[in-house]
Amino acid sequence: MSVYPSSCRFVFVNDFEWQSNKWNSYYGIQNQLKTLFKTVNYEAKNADNFKTDDLNSEISAAFGYFANLSFYKNDEMAKNNHLIKPKLMIRYAPGHMRKLNTGSPLKYSNLFNFNKTQDIDVIETGLSTALGFEYKKSNLLNDKTIGEEKLSFGIGQIINSEENEKIHAKTSLNQRFSDVVGDSSFSISKNLKLNYNFSIDQNYNDFNYNEISSDFLTKNTKFNIGYLEEKNHIGNQEYLKTDLEVNLSDSGRIGFATKRNLLTNSAEFYNLSYNYINDCLKAGILYRREFYTDRDIEPENSIMFTISLVPFGDINSPKFDR
Numbered sequence: 082m083s084v085y086p087s088s089c090r091f092v093f094v095n096d097f098e099w100q101s102n103k104w105n106s107y108y109g110i111q112n113q114l115k116t117l118f119k120t121v122n123y124e125a126k127n128a129d130n131f132k133t134d135d136l137n138s139e140i141s142a143a144f145g146y147f148a149n150l151s152f153y154k155n156d157e158m159a160k161n162n163h164l165i166k167p168k169l170m171i172r173y174a175p176g177h178m179r180k181l182n183t184g185s186p187l188k189y190s191n192l193f194n195f196n197k198t199q200d201i202d203v204i205e206t207g208l209s210t211a212l213g214f215e216y217k218k219s220n221l222l223n224d225k226t227i228g229e230e231k232l233s234f235g236i237g238q239i240i241n242s243e244e245n246e247k248i249h250a251k252t253s254l255n256q257r258f259s260d261v262v263g264d265s266s267f268s269i270s271k272n273l274k275l276n277y278n279f280s281i282d283q284n285y286n287d288f289n290y291n292e293i294s295s296d297f298l299t300k301n302t303k304f305n306i307g308y309l310e311e312k313n314h315i316g317n318q319e320y321l322k323t324d325l326e327v328n329l330s331d332s333g334r335i336g337f338a339t340k341r342n343l344l345t346n347s348a349e350f351y352n353l354s355y356n357y358i359n360d361c362l363k364a365g366i367l368y369r370r371e372f373y374t375d376r377d378i379e380p381e382n383s384i385m386f387t388i389s390l391v392p393f394g395d396i397n398s399p400k401f402d403r
Contacts, residue, residue, distance in 0.1 A: 092121065092122075092123040092201070092202050093121075093122045093123065094119065094120070094121050094122075094201050094202050095119070095120045096117065096118070096119050097117070097118040097119075098115075098116070098117050098118075098195075099115070099116045099117075100113060100114065100115045100116070101113055101114040101115075108150075109150060109151070110148050110149070110150045111148065111149050111150070111151070112146070112147070112148050113146075113147045113148070114144075114145070114146055114147075115144070115145040115146075115147060115195055116142070116143070116144055116145075117142065117143045117195055117196060117204065118140070118141075118142045119140070119141045119142070119202070119204055120138070120139070120140050121137075121138070121139045121140075121141075121202045122136065122137070122138050122139075123136075123137055123202070124136055124137070139202075141174065141176055141178070141203075141204045141206075142174065142175070142176075142204070143172060143173070143174035143195060143196065143204050144172070144173050144174070145170055145171060145172040145173070145195055146170065146171045146172075147168075147169070147170045147193065148168070148169045148170075149166050149167065149168045149169070150166065150167050151164060151165075151166050152164070152165045152166070153165070155221055155225060156221070157221065157225075160220060160221045160222075161218055161219070161220065161221055161231075162217075162218070162219045162220070162221045162227050163216075163217075163218055164215075164216070164217045164218075164219070165214065165215070165216050166214060166215045166216075166217075167213075167214040168193060168211070168212070168213050168214060168215070168237070169210065169211070169212055170193050170210070170211040171208075171209075171210050172195065172208070172209050172210075172211070173207075173208045173209075174204050174205065174206045174207060175206065176206055177206060178203055178204065178205060178206045178247055179203060179247065180246075180247045181198065181200060181203065181247060181248055181249045182249065183199070183200075183249055183251075184198070184199065184248065184249030184250075184251040184252040184254075185199050185251065185252065186251060186252065186253075186260075186280060186289075186290050186311070186315050187239070187252050187253050187254060187259055187260055187262050187280065188262055188264065188278060188280070189213070189235045189236065189237060189262045189263050189264045189278070190264065190278075192211055192213055192237045192239065192262060193211055193213070193237075197252070197254065198248070198252075205245065205248055205254060206245065206247075207241055207242060207243065207245055208241070208242040209239055209240065209241045209242065210239070210240045211237060211238075211239045211240075212237055212238055212239075212240065213235060213236060213237020213238070214235070214236065214237070215233065215234070215235040216232075216233065216234045216235075217230055217232070217233045217234075218230070218231050218232040218233070219231060229268070229271070230266075230268065231267070231268050232265075232266070232267050232268070233264075233265060233266050234263070234264075234265040235263055235264055235265070236261065236262070236263035237261070237262060237263070238258065238259055238260070238261045238262070238283075239254065239258075239259040240257065240258055240259075241254070241256070241257050241258075241259070242257075243257065244256060244257055250314045251314060251315055251316070253280075253283075253289075253314065253315075256283065258283040259283070260280040260281060260282060260283060260289055260290075261280070261281040261282075261283070261285065262278075262279070262280045262281075262290075263278070263279050263280075263281075264276065264277065264278040264279070265277050265278075271298070272297060272298050272299065273295065273296070273297055273298075274295065274296040274298070275293075275294075275295050276292075276293070276294045276295070276296070276307075277291075277292070277293050277294075278290070278291075278292040279291055279292070280315065282313065287312070287313060288312065289311070289312050289313045289314065289315045290309075290310070290311055290312070290315050291308075291309070291310040292307060292308070292309045292310075293307060293308050294306065294307030294308070294322075295307070301327060301328040302325070302326070302327050302328070303324075303325075303326045304323075304324070304325050304326075305322075305323065305324040305325075306321075306322070306323050306324075307321070307322045307323075308320070308321055308322075309321075309322060317344075318342065318344060319342070319343040319344050320340055320341065320342060320343060320349075321340070321341045321343055322338070322339070322340045322341075323338065323339050324336070324337075324338045325337045325338070332357055332358055332359050333355070333356075333357055333358075334355070334356045334357075334358060335353075335354070335355050335356075336352070336353070336354045336355075336356070337351075337352065337353055337354075338350075338351070338352040338354075339351050339352070347372060348372050349371070349372055350369060350370060350371045350372065351369070351370045352367060352368070352369050353367075353368045353369075354366065354367045354368070361390065362388070362389070362390060363387075363388070363389040364386075364387070364388050364389075365386070365387045365388075366384065366385075366386055366387075367384070367385045367386075367387065368382070368383075368384050369382070369383050369384075369385070370382050371383070
């Protein structure tokens with residue numbers, strides 16, 4: 082359940098998700114069925130792509146089949162475990178959807194997500210198939226159990242039955258063949274990890290997205306620095322991002338994040354946050370200072386409160402601007 086207020090509309094969304102127990106076929110294929118039902122109630126005033134009646138109610142659904150097959154090999158001499166896992170998801174969502182004015186680039190991390198739009202009130206419609214595979218190399222312990230992951234790589238693509246012009250072009254999900262997306266990670270040590278995410282155009286020649294980052298971990302601190310490049314339909318930007326997270330106690334966590342545009346040589350935002358976390362509740366406060374390319378516009382400061390009730394959902398306050 083989610084509540085999403087804004088200056089132009091009020092949206093109340095309920096999601097009902099069901100997935101079957103996983104079962105293995107005779108050939109070792111792991112299978113699972115998934116279903117998502119979404120009800121949306123909203124009031125809209127002067128909002129693009131929304132009905133402007135007093136109260137509107139909409140129902141949408143999606144149905145899917147997910148399968149994967151694991152191949153592994155234990156190299157006892159080198160004390161390594163190798164795992165290759167092909168994956169497939171067939172998904173169908175009937176009905177219609179409203180046109181989306183924004184979107185996020187498709188990544189391997191959400192390639193097999195049942196719903197890949199960033200709008201909580203929309204399910205992307207149509208028939209599609211997600212194909213991909215993963216490779217992982219992990220330490221093999223003396224008792225032949227799998228230990229810490231040393232290397233991972235994943236790559237995949239979505240094939241749609243037809244184009245969908247209502248999905249934003251930035252996602253590449255509006256095309257019959259999406260971008261080829263992938264990610265990889267390499268653990269140099271227990272404290273240092275390198276990551277690389279990419280997106281290749283469906284012509285298999287042009288890179289539309291590159292993200293290189295590193296994670297440095299200690300007992301109470303996590304520091305991340307990354308370089309991000311967007312090209313073609315995804316954008317035309319280069320960024321440098323940093324993120325610092327410090328555990329003050331078992332339940333208290335403070336974070337600082339910033340993003341700098343390398344093309345304009347200017348900061349885009351600073352985030353400072355504090356979160357209280359326990360088994361069933363996550364409550365936090367976020368202070369954000371956002372800058373603009375137009376120097377005549379003053380930086381915008383805002384504060385937002387967030388509450389997550391496990392397993393019910395999230396409640397976010399509107400931003401309070403200063």
